[in-house]
Amino acid sequence: NAGVTQTPKFRVLKTGQSMTLLCAQDMNHEYMYWYRQDPGMGLRLIHYSVGEGTTAKGEVPDGYNVSRLKKQNFLLGLESAAPSQTSVYFCASIGQGNQPQHFGDGTRLSIL
């Protein structure tokens, strides 16, 4: 039972490069989320999806795009990476209703 799987686990980019982070869940969950976590801080919501084909902005969406073409996958894209996007990115999913979110182990992204 894999749960929530994020790929890649680590990546270093140069400013201006593009990148796609993949989140896959095998729990048939409807809702999926992308967060970023900066040192010494809690997680902040970037974008989320309440179902296949739908996406919505979270707290800090600028500079990111997302897609949910398949129910089990939620992709986070950086079109032109900036040093301010250096962070740890977490994906989470949930079935329905008020339930605790299941998190992946994160993607550590450094932009030089």
Add this chain to the structure above:
Amino acid sequence: GESVGLHLPTLSVQEGDNSIINCAYSNSASDYFIWYKQESGKGPQFIIDIRSNMDKRQGQRVTVLLNKTVKHLSLQIAATQPGDSAVYFCAEILSGGYNKLIFGAGTRLAVHP
């Protein structure tokens, strides 16, 4: 603005002692609260949750207390063990908000032998 915060950034305890981690929230419309544990290099791991119609909930070695009057949440860990060392986050969910979590900054718990 609406936020969830923590009173103490770090907490050091002796192995075997009880730990209490506190959290304040500001949105009275929140109806669901969750405590997460995050170990180094890992994603947040669910510990315990509580809904706004409750004031106490117990799990294995953990208890969450909710005081809606003062908008305060606490996590009590009994007989703290070295494996409890981690960063603990409280998070709130606004009713009708598609389960969007609002996280606090976190408290680091250090357990000493």
